[in-house]
Amino acid sequence: DIQLTQSPSFLSASVGDRVTITCRASQGFGSYLAWYQQIPGKAPKLLIYAASTLQGGVPPRFSGSGSGTEFTLTISSLQPEDFATYYCQQLNNYPLTFGGGTKVEIK
Amino acid sequence: EVQLVESGGGLVQPGGSLRLSCAASGFTFSDHYMDWVRQAPRKGLEWVGRSKNKANSYTTEYAASVEGRFTISRDVSNNSLYLQMNSLKTDDTAVYYCARGRLAMDVWGQGTTVTVSS
Numbered sequence: 001d002i003q004l005t006q007s008p009s010f011l012s013a014s015v016g017d018r019v020t021i022t023c024r025a026s027q028g029f030g031s032y033l034a035w036y037q038q039i040p041g042k043a044p045k046l047l048i049y050a051a052s053t054l055q056g057g058v059p060p061r062f063s064g065s066g067s068g069t070e071f072t073l074t075i076s077s078l079q080p081e082d083f084a085t086y087y088c089q090q091l092n093n094y095p096l097t098f099g100g101g102t103k104v105e106i107k
Numbered sequence: 108e109v110q111l112v113e114s115g116g117g118l119v120q121p122g123g124s125l126r127l128s129c130a131a132s133g134f135t136f137s138d139h140y141m142d143w144v145r146q147a148p149r150k151g152l153e154w155v156g157r158s159k160n161k162a163n164s165y166t167t168e169y170a171a172s173v174e175g176r177f178t179i180s181r182d183v184s185n186n187s188l189y190l191q192m193n194s195l196k197t198d199d200t201a202v203y204y205c206a207r208g209r210l211a212m213d214v215w216g217q218g219t220t221v222t223v224s225s
Binding site: 032038043045046055087095096097099100 | 151152154204
């Protein structure tokens with residue numbers, strides 16, 4: 001199984017900050033990596049797929065990059081509605097796996 | 108409007124069974140891979156299993172934690188996805204989501220809660 005390790009697991013940031021979340025895989029795979037945002041009590045929302053492609057309707061302050069075993073999600077200027085938990089997911093191999101999540105809180 | 112609506116959750120005793128449903132609308136159901144994902148209380152997301160699309164004969168894949176106990180099926184005439192859960196354990200307590208997608212899960216339902224407790 002491909003294990004995904006997100007770092008940090010928690011971060012405290014201010015509105016306007018640039019935030020980067022890392023997702024490291026236990027083995028290399030293709031680019032079938034997705035990022036999701038989850039607000040408490042709500043279903044996850046797709047932000048990025050294929051490592052770097054922005055899902056329609058998602059603000060361009062979100063971006064993704066990486067390949068192989070290291071991927072990143074960047075929020076260029078954190079907005080109040082971005083305080084949430086973020087998950088990476090690989091869809092290259094079965095079983096599909098998620099990272100443990102990164103909770104972004106207001107400083 | 109593309110939409111997924113889950114139903115069928117509830118309270119069940121350990122060892123019991125439950126069937127969840129996911130009603131799809133607004134897209135061609137047979138063209139898409141469909142997944143079940145769960146989230147235990149205060150925990151992260153866990154993939155449960157997948158039904159591939161018609162082109163791939165609706166074949167299924169499962170997480171090791173549910174293989175042999177859970178079964179995913181479809182009723183294409185009703186645009187519905189199902190998750191039959193047998194031999195339930197307390198560890199299966201979670202919100203269960205259905206989601207659409209192959210290379211990413213781009214549409215999610217609102218979730219249905221399953222509680223396994225005596």
